[in-house]
Amino acid sequence: MRVSVFRRAHFNAAHRLHNPNWSDQQNRAYYGKCNNPNYHGHNYELEVRVTGEVDPETGYLIDLGKLKKIIEEQVEERFDHKNLNLDTEEFSELIPSAEHICYVIFNILREHLDDKYELGVRLYETPRNYVEYPAG
Amino acid sequence: MRVSVFRRAHFNAAHRLHNPNWSDQQNRAYYGKCNNPNYHGHNYELEVRVTGEVDPETGYLIDLGKLKKIIEEQVEERFDHKNLNLDTEEFSELIPSAEHICYVIFNILREHLDDKYELGVRLYETPRNYVEYPAG
Amino acid sequence: MRVSVFRRAHFNAAHRLHNPNWSDQQNRAYYGKCNNPNYHGHNYELEVRVTGEVDPETGYLIDLGKLKKIIEEQVEERFDHKNLNLDTEEFSELIPSAEHICYVIFNILREHLDDKYELGVRLYETPRNYVEYPAG
Amino acid sequence: MRVSVFRRAHFNAAHRLHNPNWSDQQNRAYYGKCNNPNYHGHNYELEVRVTGEVDPETGYLIDLGKLKKIIEEQVEERFDHKNLNLDTEEFSELIPSAEHICYVIFNILREHLDDKYELGVRLYETPRNYVEYPAG
């Protein structure tokens, strides 16, 4: 009985899209309003998908309380109410695009989940723009 | 022209997570609040996905009115406003976790759908916790 | 600067609508599926509205962190994952209709809020059925 | 770093399901209310999924501003506030079922996207009925 279980979480953060190897003009032309030097922000909504075999003794794929705690400790505490560019190690060098944030969160959670589980992450930057890693 | 068509439905039910082979203490420790002997409940939201070839004469993969009726008769009438543990055969022995409920609904619908269709079921226990069977 | 501030919360519970002064037949006829003797349940979604004057020094009407904590301690801990009829004092005698639950939550919160605030409560029993007290 | 990026859009349109090779009676029997000769309508909600490799220099899979513009120019301007049967070439002969509309939009967008991207389209006819092409 192979199932996927999903858990949603969220965090609010500020960010700026800027490539330090480009001129300011290039950055403005490419990233538009997202290049604002004073930052802007989002309510990020996160969907974590864990896939594997249900344990017939418990009826659970994974204890959702534990998964919730991992997401809180590893993702929410790290990024919530933060400036991704200035306050986090992960994006001190990496451009905090939705694609990169989704990929970084995948890698953080991957380390804290048993290898028997497959993992997927979807990150909503707004209700109209979102990203999934790995691609389905 | 191979497409997936989705139909949503819902039902409200009470349940309790409890493994009769364990002590009460073990059950409380593992299932926490979900082990409440007097039950708690949810608004279950169901998403049924049917996949196959579109009939070029009708433009339909499947008549959604018929699919809606199958879901109403086979799932909603069976589980809506019920205590899953006490009022249903399906969960008289099987622990009614979201994983198991999703799997049971898949099997019920599978019997009532033509073999030419592929089937998938997603069950939302809350807007933040949900399950998909089979895994994508 | 008089504003209303809203905070949402939720809890999952089982309940049964049953008037002990009526016959079983009367109860079934009036409450229909909601009279199921084995209970059914809901994901209750709660919207708390607090109205008053903004403090110009802080920019806040009320510290939402404190309001969130009051709701968690006074409403969620009391009702979440409970059987309203069996596990709560509030509904040992009172029929736990959405109207009554909304009214009870209003009275609980009213006691824990400073008198300078006006209070309103909206309770969603399902996304299609909800109640507001006091009436607008 | 292979990801999927999603963008949502919407348009409002009128349509009628009717097969000109059938009698009026057959059409009414098969399509029911959707066969109304005077049309009915929907708020169509569109989810476009683009899959490929993230460009490490920009952190983007695709410039979402450009994708948004393609969807506006190629889908919204073509179908928004239109009668699909009478006002569009695409459905002058093809029955405008949700399945067909989804397939037509896929083909329109496919022509305007670089071949290096994989494409998927989900079309919501109502919040409870939707279609995905190609099937996942």
Next chain:
Amino acid sequence: MRVSVFRRAHFNAAHRLHNPNWSDQQNRAYYGKCNNPNYHGHNYELEVRVTGEVDPETGYLIDLGKLKKIIEEQVEERFDHKNLNLDTEEFSELIPSAEHICYVIFNILREHLDDKYELGVRLYETPRNYVEYPAG
């Protein structure tokens, strides 16, 4: 114990905004795309609010099953999958703007509700545009 109870419903319809006393040019200039002579359509979402005193014997303001049935018979059957301009008496002369549709639905429901109840209607033409009558 004075409360408001809300019930949601929906219907899909086609319409056209056109004032027969104006020239075609005036109509196009004023109503824009909504003046399309071939109609366009919407998923109308309806929120009905009923206000009054809770009956202490039942815990109900109004039997929501009965309210649901009134809405189905009086509103959904009348307008669902219809062309409001061509298929309904109500809008044969009256321009079917969201404001007017909301007002018409209020008057239909008012006739079928006991005078002891206060009534309010909110009509969503899209998730971003909606109307309430009477004004709060």
Next chain:
Amino acid sequence: MRVSVFRRAHFNAAHRLHNPNWSDQQNRAYYGKCNNPNYHGHNYELEVRVTGEVDPETGYLIDLGKLKKIIEEQVEERFDHKNLNLDTEEFSELIPSAEHICYVIFNILREHLDDKYELGVRLYETPRNYVEYPAG
């Protein structure tokens, strides 16, 4: 025929809650994570309510296309992808709490609306926290 018409819009912004008359320690104690000196951000969702008499000739209370344009030009262009504290005149001195942002938007829109209309503004800072001005 007095109705309210609603229009939704949104913008994404960064902000910081900080009272310059307090010590850093007082600010951190009072505003918690919202006092982060490097800012954090939100997807602000705005609901504008306009109330008045429907024009019987047009069926409109107000041309929603014009209202949409006023909101875009006066609110979205001013605040979208901005740092409210650093990039806007409105919050160079005023603490950008949700209460104050809602009040400021009300005053901006009030200047651009005909006096015959009553105005209300609701601002969602997150889907669980929101503010309304003036209070209902």
